Amino acid sequence: MAGKHSGKPPEEDRAELVEAEAADRFNQARSARASALLEDYTELIADLLQEHGEARITDIARCLGVTHPTATKAVARLKREGLAVSRPYRGVFLTEEGAEMADRVRARHRLVVELLIAVGVPEEAAEMDAEGIEHYVSETTLAAFERYLKDKR
Amino acid sequence: MAGKHSGKPPEEDRAELVEAEAADRFNQARSARASALLEDYTELIADLLQEHGEARITDIARCLGVTHPTATKAVARLKREGLAVSRPYRGVFLTEEGAEMADRVRARHRLVVELLIAVGVPEEAAEMDAEGIEHYVSETTLAAFERYLKDKR
DNA sequence: CAACAAATGAAGCCAAGGCTACATTTCTGT
DNA sequence: ACAGAAATGTAGCCTTGGCTTCATTTGTTG
Numbered sequence: 097m098a099g100k101h102s103g104k105p106p107e108e109d110r111a112e113l114v115e116a117e118a119a120d121r122f123n124q125a126r127s128a129r130a131s132a133l134l135e136d137y138t139e140l141i142a143d144l145l146q147e148h149g150e151a152r153i154t155d156i157a158r159c160l161g162v163t164h165p166t167a168t169k170a171v172a173r174l175k176r177e178g179l180a181v182s183r184p185y186r187g188v189f190l191t192e193e194g195a196e197m198a199d200r201v202r203a204r205h206r207l208v209v210e211l212l213i214a215v216g217v218p219e220e221a222a223e224m225d226a227e228g229i230e231h232y233v234s235e236t237t238l239a240a241f242e243r244y245l246k247d248k249r
Numbered sequence: 250m251a252g253k254h255s256g257k258p259p260e261e262d263r264a265e266l267v268e269a270e271a272a273d274r275f276n277q278a279r280s281a282r283a284s285a286l287l288e289d290y291t292e293l294i295a296d297l298l299q300e301h302g303e304a305r306i307t308d309i310a311r312c313l314g315v316t317h318p319t320a321t322k323a324v325a326r327l328k329r330e331g332l333a334v335s336r337p338y339r340g341v342f343l344t345e346e347g348a349e350m351a352d353r354v355r356a357r358h359r360l361v362v363e364l365l366i367a368v369g370v371p372e373e374a375a376e377m378d379a380e381g382i383e384h385y386v387s388e389t390t391l392a393a394f395e396r397y398l399k400d401k402r
Numbered sequence: 403c404a405a406c407a408a409a410t411g412a413a414g415c416c417a418a419g420g421c422t423a424c425a426t427t428t429c430t431g432t
Numbered sequence: 433a434c435a436g437a438a439a440t441g442t443a444g445c446c447t448t449g450g451c452t453t454c455a456t457t458t459g460t461t462g
Contacts, residue, residue: 126449126450152439152440153439153440153441154438154439154440164439164440164441165440165441165442165443168440168441168442184440184441185439185440185441
């Protein structure tokens with residue numbers, strides 16, 4: 097039941113399992129990487145909308161440190177995925193789905209920063225690293241972070 | 250000294266700074282993302298070399314959950330970057346530089362997993378998430394993790 | 403040792419996410 | 433109101449990292 101061929105030595109079965117699990121982890125990470133961009137954009141757009149009432153392509157591009165055509169392309173993808181809407185020469189807005197994603201992402205981001213700080217990471221580094229880390233934190237891990245922070249307070 | 254034009258209101262200067270810092274963080278994350286693949290490959294190749302004495306393209310591909318041409322391409326990149334060497338139809342080996350990277354990456358990976366477990370993340374989730382997280386943990390943060398774990402023991 | 407299986411290589415396709423260069427539209431100030 | 437500046441759009445190029453498909457080499461085994 098553990099392996100494909102009962103004739104094979106158990107060590108091989110175990111090795112195959114380990115490899116399959118590894119492949120799984122990498123695939124997971126790859127898929128997280130794929131959504132990272134969308135998450136960054138929705139989060140930023142939500143911030144801009146809240147702070148300035150609008151999210152212009154130029155502002156988005158400047159905040160993300162990319163050129164404006166790059167931002168335009170990304171926003172096109174957001175629209176394709178049903179996360180944002182926009183009309184030519186007007187700002188970008190989030191759909192309900194996009195806003196929900198932004199909320200989730202912002203909450204997660206805050207939690208990651210808080211946890212890093214709680215374990216002794218300097219605030220500046222925490223902010224820096226969280227930008228990359230946040231996209232790979234699962235719900236399970238997030239829940240653990242929350243418990244840890246609550247207990248610590 | 251804080252902004253470009255002394256005539257501008259200070260709030261704008263501050264906003265520009267915040268935006269520039271944000272762009273910085275994103276650029277940092279982007280560059281980390283770029284090295285993530287190389288790190289994964291060198292780490293895995295080191296593991297395979299240690300466990301089986303050789304690292305075949307097929308094994309690399311299977312462990313990473315990709316097809317063999319994908320692995321071949323990645324190895325080509327490793328070679329271009331001076332991290333690995335290989336001859337046609339023979340296995341892949343690491344250069345000194347590649348081996349050093351593998352060591353660093355493995356140590357970092359272990360530390361990240363340990364820290365996640367230490368704050369209460371279930372082991373399985375810790376392994377899963379660490380695969381993505383590790384690439385975005387800076388030296389500063391890593392040092393903080395190390396201190397935290399030492400103090401806790 | 404010949405034939406088949408398995409591993410590797412090579413070519414070429416695709417989408418994503420960068421970029422530059424140039425066209426168009428909108429906004430602003432006189 | 434109109435000219436110039438700023439913002440946005442569009443086109444096209446590059447690299448990465450996936451993939452499939454097919455050719456070639458290696459290894460195994462009867």
